[in-house]
Amino acid sequence: MAGFTSDAILFRKIEYGDHDYIITFLTENLGKVSVMAKNAKKSVKRFQGALDPFSVMNIECTYSKTRKNALPFLMSARLEEPFAGIRTDAVKTGYASYWIEILNSYLEADKEQIELYRLLIDSLAALDKGLIAKEVLNLLFQIRFMTIAGFSPDFVCCGKCRVPIDRIREGNVVFDFKDGRFFCGKCADRTSETGIRVSKGTLKQLFWINNNGIQKAERIRFSPVSIREGEKLLEAFVPCHMGREFKSLGFLRRVRS
Ligand SMILES: [Zn+2]
CATH class of the missing domain: 1.20.1440.120 (Recombination protein O, C-terminal domain)
Structure with missing residues (x-):
């Protein structure tokens, strides 16, 4: 399989080097998946501000052709539901963070x-x-x-x-x-x-x-x-x-x- 697409909720985003992120999602189709988002810090266009906590997005990923055990690459993320009412409220953020950590x-x-x-x-x-x-x-x-x-x-x-x-x-x-x-x-x-x-x-x-x-x-x-x-x-x-x-x-x- 060359890759996958799925609706997903962002669980965790960790900086990796100067330009990249390692992102863990809960996906609808494949469960919990960690992916590499190359140049995500700079490439606003490719991810359209979709990589915020608690938001639901449709992600498209591909597997590395050369390294079998490498993380899949996140190619695009299209925002579907920002749930902005959570991010702008400290108490709601507290609840959502607790559920995601569980x-x-x-x-x-x-x-x-x-x-x-x-x-x-x-x-x-x-x-x-x-x-x-x-x-x-x-x-x-x-x-x-x-x-x-x-x-x-x-x-x-x-x-x-x-x-x-x-x-x-x-x-x-x-x-x-x-x-x-x-x-x-x-x-x-x-x-x-x-x-x-x-x-x-x-x-x-x-x-x-x-x-x-x-x-x-x-x-x-x-x-x-x-x-x-x-x-x-x-x-x-x-x-x-x-x-x-x-x-x-x-x-x-x-x-x-
Ligand atoms: Zn009893």
Whole structure:
């Protein structure tokens, strides 16, 4: 194959020498791909200002004829959706950077992952236009990501006695982000360091948005308490299961407060 074209979202752009960039994209057709953009610092015409963070573009790449393991060359990038509303807003930038850092660390190179591509595009579009409250969108992105990645938490029954959430009398339960399960008052391990107290209502709302996706998310009303609990829960659960800290989460927390 001589090359490929695909819609893509820019993940990361690193300077390489005086003139070039190495750019990592999440592409629709090939998953995460790193490419060499020769003379991109000077060649405004070829890329038409398309190489900005968070924008969606159609890229055209070719493979090196002489070096088998060389990065593909980025020949052109045509801007399709600038999502300029994100770049001009520090808090929106914080959310978008966090989502991209999660996907960039999770995805392997050259492996198509269309569900995560769609989740990111739809989340960026909603963030750009302000269709859904940013905080709710962030909960939705994280819970959907965890489900697609196969770390789906159990919000239905107590992780030990299996009593369904609706039949638990107490208003609060303990969600253990290491186990990805919650425990009723009788079963919760009080000494666990990875348990967070949350209301049943918060878990039920997270369960609902996970199953209904972005299109219906604007219908749900999260109380300020549920937003705070959901943030605390998911922003511990995601890094714990990925086995790493996210730099962008520190930035997000600073701009958000
Ligand atoms: Zn129980």
